[in-house]
Amino acid sequence: MAGDQELLPSEQPVQLLDETGRPVADPPLPFPDNDRLLAAYASLVTGRRVNDQAGALVRQGRLAVYPSSHGQEACQSGAALALADGDWLFPTYRDTAAVIARGVDPVQVLTLLKGDWHSGYDPYAHRVAPQATPLATQLLHAVGVAHAARLRGEDTVVMALCGDGATSEGDFHEALNFAAVLQAPVVFFVQNNEYAISVPLAKQSAAPSLAHKGVGYGVPGERVDGNDAAAVLAVLDRAVADARSGKGPSLVEAHTYRVQAHTNADDASRYRTDDEVEPWVARDPIVRMEAYLKRRRLLTKARKERIAEEAEAVATAMREGLSRDTEPDPAELFAHVFAEPTPQLAEQAAFLADELSREGH
Missing domain, CATH: 1.10.1200 (Non-ribosomal Peptide Synthetase Peptidyl Carrier Protein; Chain A)
Structure with missing residues (x-):
């Protein structure tokens, strides 16, 4: 079991790149290698294109609803890239980009939001659980899968995603308690985007941070700048490695922001102002990572164009697949x-x- 001090998260969210894409002085963790950073950038670009295309499909009546992760793509890519092929991802309804980054067919992912079928994809094919709409219910399932894998002698790690609103649910606390007692290899990854639909974080929790909530269960916590893709990947890499080596669960809180409305059915102007949103738009995770890669001469014009073309191919497949009518x-x-x-x-x-x-x- 970790000591009291080892349970506490860092005073400030871990950051490797500042808002201009320059490395911070004395980075607290090593940078992921260049190939992984380029893979993260490609995932960011694809995730943004997926969000944009899904929004268009909603407006065309091809999707019933879509919860955008615009601005949270660093969390999405980091969650997918930190896992090995044999690990499991337990996503929420807002984690479409992460599910696609795990290799699931985008059309199958979005059939849930089209209303054609219960999930649309085989969870076992890529070890991705169905996207959970009820808050926090999937976290207990994640603990069960992780514990079962440990009993079988496997080195499987489970990444369990949720938002800040889910940390107010009873299932969240039960999951952390069970994971700690069982020493289950689970990484609880909270994307704190400041709002549970219209409820701001200040009205959800009085804790110093959401990462501090792990202390009461014996689960170590960490905080990370959720718009810094390099830092997210580095922190999650460490958490996954610790879980795989038998150190048990951890709780990671990513500080990010939901730039767009909760869903297309939400009017965000009723509870927040443009002045609040604007600074977060300037902290765009894609712009930050792109600036770093260009400065390091890792992202050439040709490579950037190729990544954009690959993202467009994903969007085209989504558009064509979801525009086909199905006979119920x-x-x-x-x-x-x-x-x-x-x-x-x-x-x-x-x-x-x-x-x-x-x-x-």
Whole structure:
């Protein structure tokens, strides 16, 4: 178990790049290597393009709703890149970019938000759990998967994502407690974007930081500048390595901001001003990472164009795939509900089939 001081997060969020993309003096952690930083930049660009394209699809009526992660792409890319292929990601409804970065087909990811099917992708194919809409419920599932993997002797690590609003839920506290007692290899990654829909952080918690909440459960906490992709990756790399080596769970809080509205159904102007948003727009994680890579002569014009083309290809596949109409099958209401259908479920399925046959379907 960690000592009292080892549980406390740093006084200031870990930062490797300042807001202009220059390395900070005396960085607290080593920089990820150049190849990983370039991969992070490519993921940032793709994530932003995914957000923009999904917003357009909502306006066209092809998606019912979309919770944008615009401005939070450094958190999304870091969560995906810090994991090995055999690790698990447990995302929320706002983590579409992270799920896609794990290799899941974007069209399958977004079918949940289109309303066609319950999830749209096979969780086992890329070890990505279904995106959770209820706050914090997936965190307990993440602990269970991590504990099971440990009992099997596997070196699997689970990354469990949530927002600041989820830290007020009972499931969040239960998950941290179970993870600490079981010493489960879970990294709880909180994207603190300052709002739980319309509720600002100051009205959610009186703790010094959300990372401090781990102390009461014996879970070490850390804070990171969530708009600094290099720092996010470095902090999560360390947390994943600690979990894999048997040091148990950790709680990482990324300080970021939800630049756009909660979803397309939200009017953010009712609870915040443009003056509040503007400084965060200037802290754009893509601009910061791009400035650093260009200064290091790692991002050439040709490479930047190639990354943009690859991101556009993802957006094109999304647009084409989600613009195809699908014919609903009412019988799917009864599929995958139970491994063995109950008599009541079988009766209901038969009743529906009979009704449809009478109507000539």
